[in-house]
Amino acid sequence: MYSDEIIDGVGGMSRFQITIMLLVMVPKGLIAWGMLMMSFMGVVPDKWWCTDVVSDATENVGASNYTGLKMCPATGNESTCTFVYSHEKKTAISEWNLLCDMEGIKPLITAVQMTGVLIGAFISGQSADVIGRKKTYYISVFLHAGFNLTAAFSISWQMFIALRFCIGLMVGSFLVVSFTYTMEFIGTRWRPIIAAIPFWPVGSALLALTCWLRPNWSDLHIILAAIQVPFLFGYLIVPESLRWLAVHGKLEEAEKVVDQMARYNKREKPANTAILLKKLSDEERRGGNSDRKYSYLDIYRGWSMFKKSTVHQVIWLLVAFVYYGISFGVGRLTGNLYVNMFLVSVISLPSEMSVFFFNNKFGRRWTGFSFFLLAAGGAFGVVIASRVGMDETIRGKVTTTLALICRLGAASAWSCYLVYTSESYPTVIRTLGYGGANIASRLGGIISPYVFAMGGDDLLPPFVIVGSAMVVCTLLTLLTQETKGAPLADTTVGASWKPEPGDVVIADTKDIKLEEKNGN
Structure with a gap:
């Protein structure tokens, strides 16, 4: 609406917007490290065996000829057993012997982390709309680096799981606020580019490379913490969202942000900037109060808003379940771990970059529909391949390829x-709406490690569930309303707010332009 007119007036995609994307969205690749690190740290070393410390005869037996290779000790003999591992990688599993009777700790760590992501998404959705996008964003980055550094020196799996929860909190917070924060500086036509630039896949691909070069869980935490530090200095450059400032009545600060945008882009500030910002603030005041504190209840007010929020949240829950399930379960796929981690990351690069084109050409609705259909086909392809008679080596390659196609679609x-x-929510509750969807997705992330642990080495049970989930998402997409080319709503007026008797409502932006033309 008004803010879109201002942003397009000073350049909807120019030097300022590129600077914002570099400073705010590049760290998303590092957040991918924090989120997906368990795909490496939860892997059982290729070789492990158990030696009886009481028996001198077994102390020096090599892995190649020890008959107990990958065999748990007999029940009741754990106290006389020492686990020995091959040295090609050091994971959380080998660090704290999370095998045999302790094997349930591995999915628990991932589930606890994803619970932290859920809570972080909930908190930041509220925080970003109360204290602002900027403060919430930089608090998340700073604490994410701090918790990763601390986690590197964990002395027990209990300490480690607590810190993975804290890391999850910051991941959830970052993912909610970073996207809407960046989007609110970009013009209408260019908004899909934020999702098209593959910050996340590139970051997770670099994680795979780093795991290969330095396969040590502790070192990975330290490296991740260190490379986040330079991005904290972006606090001195990146301004608060002008949309957030305007709807909260901070018009002078909002106009300074417009000045900064115009200066960076070498454009003239629109002459009616102050008028448009005032109109935006006044419209929000008519909808309620410029100082009103919105809550998650507002994304369910009215049948239209309730339906919209429910559909989007169910879709996010199911797609996150599939996305993280395959990511964390990459160790179950046939082939080299690091190559599979890399492929799972880069397989989505070309398609995600094409999302920008498809979104603008065919719209958000049909783009999502098509990719969900692709994911469903890949999942059911794994189910069929797992039961068709073929050579085991060929079967492994086919199922891995189809699983990657499913992951690509999701x-x-x-x-x-x-x-x-x-785009489906107005500015005043946009972060709450986006946060609500993120919260739902974290529920999917919590259950994903358990579902993908089903069936042992049999891929049929989890991928039947995955295929069914993608079919549901495909159908639910048909219930959504297209937003292609539509201006971002700034307030709840016209969305979920209903006028009270005596309220004056401006029904259309054409009325505003007519008022300005007449000198009002």
Whole structure:
């Protein structure tokens, strides 16, 4: 609406917007490290065996000829057993012997982390709309680095799981606020580009490379913490969202942000900037109060808003379940761990970059529909391949390829919905709406490690569930309302707010332009 007119007036995609994306969205790749690190740290070393410390005869037996290779000790003999591991990688499993009777700790760590992501998404959705996007964002980055550094020196799995929860909190907070924060500086036509630029896949691919070069869980935490530090200095450059400032009545600060945008882009500030900001603030005041504190209840007020929020949240829950399930379960796929981690990351690069084109050409609705259909086909392809008679080596390659296709479809559809969901809510509750969807997605992330642990080495049970989930997402997409080319709503007026008797409502932006033309 008014803010879109201002942003397009000073350059909807120019030097300022590129600077914002570099400073705010590049760290998303590092957040991918924090989120997906358990895909490496939860892997059982290729070789492990148990030696009886009481028996001198077994102390020096090599892994190649020890008959107990990958065999748990007999029940009741754990106290006389020492686990020995091959040295090609050092994971959380080998650090704290999370095998045999302790094997349930591995999915628990991932589930606890994803619970932290859920809570972080909930808190930041409220925080970003109360204290602002900027403060919430930089608090998340700072604490994410701090918790990763501390986690590197964990002395027990209990300490480690607590810190993974804290890391999850900051991941959830970052993912909610970073996208809407960046989007609110970009013009209408260019908004899908935020999801199209593959910050997350590139970051997770670099994680795979780093795991290969330095396969030590503690070192990975230290490296991640260190490379986040330079991005904290962005606090001195990146301004608060002008939309947030305006709807909260901070018009002078909002106009300074417009001045900064115009200066960076070498454009003239629109002459009617102050008028448009005042109109935006006044409209929010008519909808309620410029000092009103919105809550998650506001994304369910009215049948239209309730339906919209429910559909988007169910889709996010299911797509996150598939996305993280395959990501964390990459160790179950046939082939080299590091190569599979890399492929799971880069397989989505071309499709996610094409999301920008498809979103603008065919719209958000049909783009999401098509990619969900692709994911469903890949999942059911794994189910069929797992039961068709063929050589085991060929079967492994086929199922891995189809699983990657499923992951590609889910990742691309999710990229589409990053834009789609954000565009579906007005500014005053946008972060809450986006945060609500993120919260739902974290529920999917919590259950994913358990579902993908089903069936042991049999891929049929989890991928039947995955295929069914993608079919549901495909159908639910048909219930959504297209947002392609629509201006971002700034207030709840016209969305979920209903006028009280005596309220004056401006029904259309044409009325505003007519008022300005007449000198009012």
